Amino acid sequence: MKPLKDLTRPNIWSLAPYSSARNEYSGHTAHVFLDANENPYGNPLNRYPDPLQAELKKKIEAVKGIPADYTFLGNGSDEAIDLPYRIFCRPGIDNVVAIEPTYGMYCVCADINDVEYRPVLLDEQFQIKADKLLAACDENTKIIWICSPNNPTGNTIDRQEIVNVLTRFQGIVIVDEAYSDFSRERPLRYELLKYPNLIVLNTMSKAWASAAIRLGMAFASKEIIALMNKVKYPYNVNLLTQQQAMKVLDNRFDVERWVNMILQERGRMVEAFAQLPICEKVYPTDANFFLARVTDAQGIYDYLVEQGIIVRNRNRVKLCKNCLRITIGTRGENNELFGALRQYK
Numbered sequence: 483m484k485p486l487k488d489l490t491r492p493n494i495w496s497l498a499p500y501s502s503a504r505n506e507y508s509g510h511t512a513h514v515f516l517d518a519n520e521n522p523y524g525n526p527l528n529r530y531p532d533p534l535q536a537e538l539k540k541k542i543e544a545v546k547g548i549p550a551d552y553t554f555l556g557n558g559s560d561e562a563i564d565l566p567y568r569i570f571c572r573p574g575i576d577n578v579v580a581i582e583p584t585y586g587m588y589c590v591c592a593d594i595n596d597v598e599y600r601p602v603l604l605d606e607q608f609q610i611k612a613d614k615l616l617a618a619c620d621e622n623t624k625i626i627w628i629c630s631p632n633n634p635t636g637n638t639i640d641r642q643e644i645v646n647v648l649t650r651f652q653g654i655v656i657v658d659e660a661y662s663d664f665s666r667e668r669p670l671r672y673e674l675l676k677y678p679n680l681i682v683l684n685t686m687s688k689a690w691a692s693a694a695i696r697l698g699m700a701f702a703s704k705e706i707i708a709l710m711n712k713v714k715y716p717y718n719v720n721l722l723t724q725q726q727a728m729k730v731l732d733n734r735f736d737v738e739r740w741v742n743m744i745l746q747e748r749g750r751m752v753e754a755f756a757q758l759p760i761c762e763k764v765y766p767t768d769a770n771f772f773l774a775r776v777t778d779a780q781g782i783y784d785y786l787v788e789q790g791i792i793v794r795n796r797n798r799v800k801l802c803k804n805c806l807r808i809t810i811g812t813r814g815e816n817n818e819l820f821g822a823l824r825q826y827k
């Protein structure tokens with residue numbers, strides 16, 4: 483890896499961040515707070531929340547095994563996807579490389595930040611060789627995006643190839659593990675100390691059943707986390723979200739139970755879907771959804787909409803012609819889907 487300073491935009495490296503009242507005084511001994519122009523009435527939402535979410539990060543450490551210094555929390559993964567562009571990529575000059583097809587936000591954020599986005603096509607098994615990703619890089623490539631398990635394909639990307647990218651690429655490698663709770667693969671976040679250029683993304687939106695509260699995580703070296711904390715909005719994770727996230731993290735056995743039910747349903751659905759006359763192929767999945775190639779994705783999608791059932795039509799996505807992406811629902815919801823599909827002509 484190049485020195486972090488050389489990878490970082492000069493204005494960000496030298497940035498003096500906004501210093502909030504809650505930053506300047508963060509001790510717990512005081513009891514009269516007249517420093518932040520807050521309203522003294524309306525407890526507890528009258529107070530600004532902890533800008534670095536110390537209490538929540540302690541709970542996340544207990545569950546995810548990553549200490550607070552190595553953890554960034556943001557307004558969904560969306561924020562953790564956007565920040566690396568703003569930290570590392572000079573608009574109009576630098577570029578990023580990503581697997582294709584993958585999650586759409588990496589490209590949208592590149593476009594918003596005026597950063598060239600270089601997609602590299604997966605093979606027919608939705609896998610990629612490190613050589614192919616590295617061949618797309620030049621001296622202005624700052625980030626390589628890998629999503630594993632990948633969305634919308636559902637498969638885990640070969641770990642050896644990811645490790646090859648991590649060891650050979652001189653810039654930042656971001657591995658989005660939004661779906662790792664549904665996979666048997668050991669999460670890459672445990673390898674942070676081995677790879678100083680690694681950023682791993684996690685989210686509360688999928689296995690943790692909390693898409694509404696908008697809480698995303700990035701795990702990386704202390705130095706990268708410090709940059710992210712410097713650039714983020716001062717109070718980027720609101721108090722209600724922090725409190726609700728702590729509640730959910732206290733109920734991790736619920737989450738384990740939900741994940742197990744989803745995995746059981748996944749097995750059942752993948753098998754049953756393959757038997758449908760409309761099904762041409764069900765792709766292997768390590769996530770809480772599966773991708774399937776069908777006889778007529780658009781027709782089946784429209785038909786299901788009429789039945790009040792919404793799946794994701796990926797027909798226009800590269801390598802996904804005539805593919806639908808189907809999220810695993812409750813047993814009842816899944817049965818409704820199959821009931822409708824068996825009636826399709």
Ligand SMILES: *Cc1c(COP(=O)(O)O)cnc(C)c1O
Nearest residue numbers: 558559560585633660685687698
């Ligand atoms: C759903 C998903 C996320 C979650 O995004 P949030 O902003 O945290 O809700 C992140 N990455 C991928 C690949 C996803 O599919």
